[in-house]
Amino acid sequence: MLPPRAELTRDLADWLPRQRWFGGKDGPIDELSIGTATELRTGDPALHHLVLDVRQNGTTDHYQLLLGVRRELPDRLRHVEIGRDAGGAGGTRARTYDAAHDPDLTRTLLAALADGASIGPLRFHHAGGARIRTDLASLPITAEQSNTSLLFGDAYICKLFRRLSQGVNLDLEVNLALTRQGCAHVPAVHGWIELDAGEPGEEPVTLALLSDYLHTGADGWSLAIASVRDWFAYPLPSGDEWAELDAAVAGGDFAAEAERLGAATAQVHRALADAFGVTTVPAAEVRALAARMNAELTATCRAVPNLAPHAKALTGAFLDLAARAAPLAVQRVHGDYHLGQVLRTESGWALLDFEGEPARTQSERRALAHPLRDVAGMLRSFEYAARFLITKAGTVPTESGPHLETRAHAWAARNRAAFCRGYAAAGGADPAAHSVLMHAFEFEKAVYEVRYEARNRPAWLPVPLTSLAHLTA
Numbered sequence: 001m002l003p004p005r006a007e008l009t010r011d012l013a014d015w016l017p018r019q020r021w022f023g024g025k026d027g028p029i030d031e032l033s034i035g036t037a038t039e040l041r042t043g044d045p046a047l048h049h050l051v052l053d054v055r056q057n058g059t060t061d062h063y064q065l066l067l068g069v070r071r072e073l074p075d076r077l078r079h080v081e082i083g084r085d086a087g088g089a090g091g092t093r094a095r096t097y098d099a100a101h102d103p104d105l106t107r108t109l110l111a112a113l114a115d116g117a118s119i120g121p122l123r124f125h126h127a128g129g130a131r132i133r134t135d136l137a138s139l140p141i142t143a144e145q146s147n148t149s150l151l152f153g154d155a156y157i158c159k160l161f162r163r164l165s166q167g168v169n170l171d172l173e174v175n176l177a178l179t180r181q182g183c184a185h186v187p188a189v190h191g192w193i194e195l196d197a198g199e200p201g202e203e204p205v206t207l208a209l210l211s212d213y214l215h216t217g218a219d220g221w222s223l224a225i226a227s228v229r230d231w232f233a234y235p236l237p238s239g240d241e242w243a244e245l246d247a248a249v250a251g252g253d254f255a256a257e258a259e260r261l262g263a264a265t266a267q268v269h270r271a272l273a274d275a276f277g278v279t280t281v282p283a284a285e286v287r288a289l290a291a292r293m294n295a296e297l298t299a300t301c302r303a304v305p306n307l308a309p310h311a312k313a314l315t316g317a318f319l320d321l322a323a324r325a326a327p328l329a330v331q332r333v334h335g336d337y338h339l340g341q342v343l344r345t346e347s348g349w350a351l352l353d354f355e356g357e358p359a360r361t362q363s364e365r366r367a368l369a370h371p372l373r374d375v376a377g378m379l380r381s382f383e384y385a386a387r388f389l390i391t392k393a394g395t396v397p398t399e400s401g402p403h404l405e406t407r408a409h410a411w412a413a414r415n416r417a418a419f420c421r422g423y424a425a426a427g428g429a430d431p432a433a434h435s436v437l438m439h440a441f442e443f444e445k446a447v448y449e450v451r452y453e454a455r456n457r458p459a460w461l462p463v464p465l466t467s468l469a470h471l472t473a
């Protein structure tokens with residue numbers, strides 16, 4: 001049984017702003033109420049699924065929470081306690097906590113998924129194929145910011161979406177379609193959980209996604225950084241010859257992987273086109289897109305004046321896009337493609353997280369785009385990886401800054417070229433033959449990054465700015 005609502009909502013309003021995944025940290029909570037409460041397991045411990053309606057600054061956001069209720073809280077769950085002394089029915093005391101951290105309770109989710117159960121407004125779907133195992137204990141992974149993912153042994157990863165958005169989640173929609181296409185470059189979907197919208201004709205809200213856990217995978221960002229570190233440590237030849245060095249000579253060269261990643265990207269784009277189709281937008285819409293890119297540049301220059309010296313070159317690229325005067329083929333793409341979104345497993349590259357850029361609205365994230373927009377995103381990521389160690393002063397060997405910047409540039413150039421080669425060879429549009437699109441998309445992403453870093457990680461701001469200095473020189 002749930003503790004009395006008044007006490008519970010008071011505890012939740014105190015606890016929620018302290019959670020990493022809470023999106024409304026920039027203002028106070030004006031009102032918090034429990035939108036839906038569904039009992040998933042009775043007894044001690046009990047499990048309740050809650051949707052919290054959180055009103056801030058005139059808008060209401062919805063967050064999901066798995067609420068555990070126990071008489072006594074074991075030490076291992078103290079760090080996720082929500083309410084200490086909520087008085088239960090009949091004078092009993094109940095301790096409430098975030099049950100995502102309690103493997104005794106999260107098993108309930110696997111069992112319901114395996115059964116394809118319906119509990120109150122919650123629908124548990126099994127994607128078909130292999131039976132879902134129910135004997136696995138969960139462990140939350142800590143790396144994430146906006147959602148919470150649970151590992152079930154080496155078999156599954158279950159992503160619980162914290163802030164809920166209207167309708168079917170993009171990550172589910174895309175991964176399910178690609179799994180059904182037999183695409184080898186995404187983790188197979190095993191199941192998902194959704195909440196009935198309640199109103200006829202309204203789409204259900206996606207709550208969670210259960211996929212294959214690619215437990216042998218290493219993420220592209222760590223692999224690329226290891227390669228850059230190796231390249232920076234490569235001994236300098238005498239004199240000034242270092243400037244001529246090709247990044248290929250370093251032991252940890254990444255170019256072959258970059259080329260394979262390019263090929264995997266083209267294959268996923270093909271599968272997305274097959275699953276969702278391709279449409280053509282007229283030249284007038286391409287002009288409107290270029291105008292939006294430029295408007296964002298103007299707004300970002302106002303917020304981050306250090307971007308202003310590059311504005312002329314960026315505007316030039318957006319004007320070239322506007323002048324292109326040709327229709328553009330658009331389709332579903334990844335939307336926020338970078339090295340942190342790809343995993344190298346023993347059998348190849350896998351792409352993760354098709355939710356789009358977190359700083360964009362839902363409709364912007366759903367918008368179709370030209371596939372080279374993803375290619376440009378990944379080229380930005382090579383720029384980032386090349387300069388990350390320089391920005392993190394102290395983690396690099398003894399060379400002076402300008403020398404390292406030359407090395408960074410060489411590493412980025414080598415891996416950008418390899419990625420593009422792999423992409424074109426596997427049937428994707430050849431980036432070299434679409435320089436107007438590539439420049440506009442890459443500069444659009446760089447503007448987004450400048451804004452993203454200024455807001456979220458000001459210490460990283462020099463990374464996109466230095467790279468822009470090179471690209472616009």
Ligand SMILES: Nc1ncnc2c1ncn2[C@@H]1O[C@H](COP(=O)(O)OP(=O)(O)O)[C@@H](O)[C@H]1O
Nearest residue numbers: 144145146147157187211212213214340352353
């Ligand atoms: N299927 C998977 N197999 C292995 N690791 C995964 C899988 N899905 C996600 N991860 C790991 O979890 C991290 C975060 O996943 P992601 O889907 O990007 O979550 P978020 O949307 O919260 O950023 C990834 O960078 C990756 O390291």
Ligand SMILES: O=P(O)(O)O[C@H]1O[C@H](CO)[C@@H](O[C@H]2O[C@H](CO)[C@@H](O)[C@H](O)[C@H]2O)[C@H](O)[C@H]1O
Nearest residue numbers: 336338339340357358359377380381384449452
């Ligand atoms: O992974 P998310 O969907 O949360 O994407 C956001 O955060 C990313 C940073 O974690 C950010 O990516 C930028 O930094 C990366 C290095 O950390 C770099 O590889 C990317 O190229 C760069 O864009 C992403 O833009 C943002 O949407």
